Amino acid sequence: MPDPSPFLDLPPYPADSYPRLADRMGRLLRTKNDVLPIQGEAIVALEAVAASIASPGVAALNVVTSPYGALFGEWLRRGGAAVTDVAAEPAKPISLAAFQAAFDAAPGVNLVSLVHAESASGILNPLPEIARLAKARGAAIVLDAVASFGGHELDVDALGVDVAVIGPQKALGGSSGLSAVSISEKAWRLIDRPDAPINSTLSLMDLKRNWLDAGRGVLPGMPSALEFFALEASLDRIEAEGLDAAVARHRIAGEATRDAVRALGLSTWARDASSSDLVTAAVLPERVGVSDLLRRATSSDADLSAGVGPGAEHLIRLNHAGPRARREPMLANVIAVAEALSALGLDADLDAARAAIDRHYGAA
Numbered sequence: 001m002p003d004p005s006p007f008l009d010l011p012p013y014p015a016d017s018y019p020r021l022a023d024r025m026g027r028l029l030r031t032k033n034d035v036l037p038i039q040g041e042a043i044v045a046l047e048a049v050a051a052s053i054a055s056p057g058v059a060a061l062n063v064v065t066s067p068y069g070a071l072f073g074e075w076l077r078r079g080g081a082a083v084t085d086v087a088a089e090p091a092k093p094i095s096l097a098a099f100q101a102a103f104d105a106a107p108g109v110n111l112v113s114l115v116h117a118e119s120a121s122g123i124l125n126p127l128p129e130i131a132r133l134a135k136a137r138g139a140a141i142v143l144d145a146v147a148s149f150g151g152h153e154l155d156v157d158a159l160g161v162d163v164a165v166i167g168p169q170k171a172l173g174g175s176s177g178l179s180a181v182s183i184s185e186k187a188w189r190l191i192d193r194p195d196a197p198i199n200s201t202l203s204l205m206d207l208k209r210n211w212l213d214a215g216r217g218v219l220p221g222m223p224s225a226l227e228f229f230a231l232e233a234s235l236d237r238i239e240a241e242g243l244d245a246a247v248a249r250h251r252i253a254g255e256a257t258r259d260a261v262r263a264l265g266l267s268t269w270a271r272d273a274s275s276s277d278l279v280t281a282a283v284l285p286e287r288v289g290v291s292d293l294l295r296r297a298t299s300s301d302a303d304l305s306a307g308v309g310p311g312a313e314h315l316i317r318l319n320h321a322g323p324r325a326r327r328e329p330m331l332a333n334v335i336a337v338a339e340a341l342s343a344l345g346l347d348a349d350l351d352a353a354r355a356a357i358d359r360h361y362g363a364a
């Protein structure tokens with residue numbers, strides 16, 4: 001007999017653990033709104049939100065700062081919503097002026113959707129300001145906080161975010177198989193209607209009727225115990241560290257990386273105030289291609305990649321999210337970039353970059 005696999009013959013995830021899990025996620029999101037676990041990766045939760053909230057009664061202003069925002073707009077349209085996309089300059093954060101102008105020009109907007117932080121291009125959208133503008137006109141706010149959850153401050157109730165979509169697989173370093181959404185009363189009023197989609201894996205009404213309003217026991221279907229135990233582990237870890245401490249850890253990793261990248265002689269793609277603390281996007285010198293650089297950055301301790309989506313392809317991303325939001329991994333990223341630049345015959349002042357990192361973390 002081969003050794004038994006730890007992945008087989010698992011006990012079911014205990015029925016009384018589901019509500020605890022939802023309440024813990026609510027506390028991390030700082031919300032009293034309902035929290036629904038979604039059995040699928042975060043992109044499934046986003047599609048479920050769009051499929052459930054979209055109707056001809058919805059007029060949405062959809063902020064597009066990456067392929068995720070563009071997809072969300074498509075899903076809303078598919079469900080019969082009138083959607084105005086307001087796109088930032090490629091791979092840049094949305095400007096408040098552009099948002100305001102689009103808001104003024106679109107009549108009867110009752111839903112605003114946006115991504116908080118983008119890992120595709122390393123930017124942070126001006127969420128508090130957009131939330132304030134949306135609230136002032138009574139529009140519900142749908143927020144894709146998949147990348148930002150655990151890495152950026154997010155107070156759902158203080159901001160008045162009506163739907164927040166999160167997953168444990170980015171800043172929490174967890175498994176991608178489960179995600180969650182928080183839903184306010186105002187959002188339920190858009191979702192809970194006679195013609196709401198039901199009997200669908202994308203239906204939040206199904207989850208409301210068959211789980212939320214049914215005592216929050218075992219989720220309908222055959223929930224993956226493996227994924228629920230993994231989610232619990234990621235919540236255990238973030239609670240043990242403290243969410244604020246994790247956010248601060250990301251802030252330092254972001255600041256140190258941006259200063260180090262500039263000390264190497266590169267420029268950072270986003271201004272500091274609109275930079276994500278999960279991923280830093282750096283602009284390479286004109287004559288250096290992203291693939292040339294990546295080919296020469298061989299350290300397995302580093303996590304470098306090309307930007308994703310229109311306008312980001314020429315950027316190099318240094319990943320400092322989750323367990324990588326610490327001195328050693330972020331330093332490994334910077335060293336790998338410096339070595340690759342040197343291998344390409346460019347000057348890269350690694351000593352200056354190390355000094356910049358020491359200013360944030362203290363001398364090693």
Ligand SMILES: *Cc1c(COP(=O)(O)O)cnc(C)c1O
Nearest residue numbers: 041042043068115119144146147
């Ligand atoms: C990663 C990510 C998603 C989707 O996550 P999956 O892991 O692909 O399900 C959605 N939005 C944002 C902003 C993300 O960073």
